[in-house]
Amino acid sequence: MDSNHHSNYKLSKTEKKFLRKQVKASHTLLRHEGIQTVSYATQSLVVANGGLGNGMSRNQLLPVLEKCGLVDALLMPPNKPYSFARYKTTEESKTAYVTLNGKEVVDDLGRKIILYLNFVEKAQWKELRPQALPPGLMVVEEIISSEDEKMLLESVDWTEDTDNQNSQKSLKHRRVKHFGYEFHYENNSVDKDKPLSGGLPDICDRFLEKWLREGYIKHKPDQMTINQYEPGHGIPAHIDTHSAFEDEIISLSLGSEIVMDFKHPDGITVPVMLPRRSLLVMTGESRYLWTHGITCRKFDTVQASGSQKSGIITSDVGDITLSKRGLRTSFTFRKVRQTPCNCSYPLVCDSQRKETPPSFPESDKEASRLEQEYVHQVYEEIAGHFSSTRHTPWPHIVEFLKALPNGSIVADIGCGNGKYLGINKELYMIGCDRSQNLVDICRERQFQAFVCDALAVPVRSGSCDACISIAVIHHFATASHRILAGRDFEISISRPLEYTVSSD
Numbered sequence: 001m002d003s004n005h006h007s008n009y010k011l012s013k014t015e016k017k018f019l020r021k022q023v024k025a026s027h028t029l030l031r032h033e034g035i036q037t038v039s040y041a042t043q044s045l046v047v048a049n050g051g052l053g054n055g056m057s058r059n060q061l062l063p064v065l066e067k068c069g070l071v072d073a074l075l076m077p078p079n080k081p082y083s084f085a086r087y088k089t090t091e092e093s094k095t096a097y098v099t100l101n102g103k104e105v106v107d108d109l110g111r112k113i114i115l116y117l118n119f120v121e122k123a124q125w126k127e128l129r130p131q132a133l134p135p136g137l138m139v140v141e142e143i144i145s146s147e148d149e150k151m152l153l154e155s156v157d158w159t160e161d162t163d164n165q166n167s168q169k170s171l172k173h174r175r176v177k178h179f180g181y182e183f184h185y186e187n188n189s190v191d192k193d194k195p196l197s198g199g200l201p202d203i204c205d206r207f208l209e210k211w212l213r214e215g216y217i218k219h220k221p222d223q224m225t226i227n228q229y230e231p232g233h234g235i236p237a238h239i240d241t242h243s244a245f246e247d248e249i250i251s252l253s254l255g256s257e258i259v260m261d262f263k264h265p266d267g268i269t270v271p272v273m274l275p276r277r278s279l280l281v282m283t284g285e286s287r288y289l290w291t292h293g294i295t296c297r298k299f300d301t302v303q304a305s306g307s308q309k310s311g312i313i314t315s316d317v318g319d320i321t322l323s324k325r326g327l328r329t330s331f332t333f334r335k336v337r338q339t340p341c342n343c344s345y346p347l348v349c350d351s352q353r354k355e356t357p358p359s360f361p362e363s364d365k366e367a368s369r370l371e372q373e374y375v376h377q378v379y380e381e382i383a384g385h386f387s388s389t390r391h392t393p394w395p396h397i398v399e400f401l402k403a404l405p406n407g408s409i410v411a412d413i414g415c416g417n418g419k420y421l422g423i424n425k426e427l428y429m430i431g432c433d434r435s436q437n438l439v440d441i442c443r444e445r446q447f448q449a450f451v452c453d454a455l456a457v458p459v460r461s462g463s464c465d466a467c468i469s470i471a472v473i474h475h476f477a478t479a480s481h482r483i484l485a486g487r488d489f490e491i492s493i494s495r496p497l498e499y500t501v502s503s504d
């Protein structure tokens with residue numbers, strides 16, 4: 001913004017505040033998103049806070065913008081807290097700029113949001129998102145009738161059963177029930193020698209036989225997990241353990257649609273719409289290499305036109321909006337594997353993981369190279385799987401965290417999937433990890449976390465009351481790196497000498 005522009009008259013306190021925020025919004029856009037705003041009027045505006053990423057839907061934003069003139073295009077990039085509006089004329093965009101800056105609107109969750117607008121040369125958005133489903137993935141729409149859907153949903157008895165016929169749990173972010181074999185979340189596997197009595201419910205048999213006949217599956221499943229997700233629920237990104245289950249994993253979506261995110265180790269994410277009454281079939285690469293998960297949120301980003309029901313949510317930013325989630329129940333069928341997995345993805349295959357003989361690196365440079373190659377990269381690639389195999393916190397760490405005074409600031413160096421970040425809600429915990437994917441998982445779980453190296457933690461000296469670092473030190477290749485890390489935590493982060501470093 002040109003400050004001379006405003007020097008002719010005195011701004012009110014509120015106007016000054018809005019101006020400050022508006023300028024701040026333009027700086028943020030440039031710094032974080034590379035979006036260059038301009039100080040002269042154009043037809044196009046970037047609307048900070050008016051984005052799908054902060055709960056604003058197309059249906060709510062468009063009428064607000066249209067009050068100022070004819071909107072030619074409204075681009076709403078997925079997961080971003082801003083959008084782009086192009087007006088028919090510069091006059092109209094100027095009206096919007098003047099009247100909507102600092103305007104309070106109500107988002108899809110009923111929260112008040114203040115819009116900040118800035119001019120841009122062009123309303124545009126480029127995102128490289130693949131237009132194809134992950135290889136081996138298929139979504140079969142309307143695989144069952146509404147009557148069958150109703151019957152299957154009514155067949156699920158969520159009341160606690162005491163005879164232990166099948167296992168039922170209320171996990172943090174969903175309800176689950178297991179049939180055929182109990183699923184152990186500690187190791188993400190099943191006890192192959194201990195099938196549950198009763199097997200799969202008879203009611204499923206007719207469908208499984210039909211899907212076998214129609215070729216959607218080659219093996220008849222012998223394990224089933226029912227998950228129930230309320231709006232806001234989710235499941236962390238994970239790969240189903242290779243050694244536990246055969247290639248085909250199928251999941252029937254009932255009650256409500258949901259968007260499932262598939263992530264390739266290279267970082268590509270493909271959001272896939274699973275409509276109600278559809279069958280998701282994961283085989284090959286999509287089953288073995290890609291993680292899948294459901295983000296905990298109350299709204300999904302979906303196609304606005306409704307022309308396409310299942311499959312990939314495209315990056316056509318002129319055609320996506322938010323859809324409120326409903327109660328979704330999924331029936332996931334798997335076949336328990338009896339022989340080790342011999343897939344083509346050894347890096348993420350627990351059956352093919354090689355034991356490496358211990359050796360010590362010669363130099364500091366060599367040590368850093370080893371850490372980069374064997375620790376950082378591997379964690380990046382296995383983050384989803386790693387996270388889903390790390391559920392149970394160590395009891396003495398839990399005890400330590402619970403004993404700290406309320407309000408303590410605590411750093412968790414090498415926080416992984418954040419399993420310690422939510423132990424004591426009275427603490428202010430910040431996690432960091434070398435793996436972006438693990439940090440993403442923490443953020444999905446609503447924890448504060450950032451990416452950094454434990455050898456150079458960018459936290460101001462004495463700013464924390466306590467610090468933990470669990471099962472991290474053993475990843476450093478040399479004794480000197482281990483000592484360096486330990487000293488860094490102790491001296492520069494923790495205020496009093498309250499820290500615990502441990503390794504497994």
Ligand SMILES: [Zn+2]
Pocket residue numbers: 242243288341342343344345348349350351352
């Ligand atoms: Zn495998």
